[in-house]
């Protein structure tokens with residue numbers, strides 16, 4: 156019932172809808188923080204690195220459950236993994252279509268699933284590196300490093316996409332990930 | 347008899363029979379030599395590389411994992427990290 160959450164945001168005719176519930180926001184910024192910590196701050200040989208890694212995977216795990224049973228815009232069903240839709244969305248962008256998506260747009264959805272999957276691969280290979288069986292095994296270490304590099308590339312694209320889509324759709328997306336509300340300019344079609 | 351046992355224990359505890367890695371233990375100044383020594387001591391060598399002019403080797407034995415750093419100059423273990 157999104158209209159229940161509608162309120163006047165002060166901009167003439169703009170609507171403001173609650174889309175991201177507190178759990179989605181908490182997981183998002185905690186995941187970002189854990190990656191920042193493990194990527195640049197914490198000693199990768201230490202125990203803390205392992206624990207932060209477990210936390211990151213745990214956050215993705217909780218998000219997966221929430222994607223099945225959570226609030227409306229947090230559900231996988233509203234942002235399905237669909238490369239064809241992502242491609243269509245891309246051509247729509249090129250044609251100048253400025254439709255607003257209340258959850259993730261199809262291109263964003265692709266990135267979101269990619270980021271989650273990459274975090275899992277990093278966590279899994281990291282865990283393996285600590286087992287007797289895979290300790291010192293080169294391909295596991297390489298996989299861990301390559302997945303992390305890929306995550307950095309993905310995050311750069313993600314943030315770039317957020318900035319671009321904020322400009323394209325006119326919805327301040329970062330603010331929405333902070334306070335939960337998407338403010339939609341009145342002339343936009345909502346999808 | 348008692349003497350024999352003591353001798354036996356001493357022999358086991360002496361470096362020549364050592365199987366436990368300790369810092370300053372001499373393993374050798376070349377990669378092949380160090381690898382052989384570790385293998386003879388019952389360690390499985392997983393990965394070895396040169397790191398800032400020192401030899402760095404990952405070994406496992408039973409449920410134990412170690413990262414061993416050996417000086418190419420002295421042949422001694424300079425750093426031993428249990429994992």
Ligand code: HEM
Nearest residue numbers: 179183187190258259260263267270310314317328329332
């Ligand atoms: C390590 C860094 C980051 C990671 C791993 C990451 C990951 C993610 C993921 C997985 C989602 C989907 C959220 C969900 O549905 O639960 C998401 C959404 C989002 N992220 Fe990030 N993020 C990172 C950094 C950032 C930063 C720095 C910003 C701010 C510029 C940002 C802004 C957003 C926004 C605005 C959304 C929602 C996009 C939309 O409306 O569709 N993220 N991010």
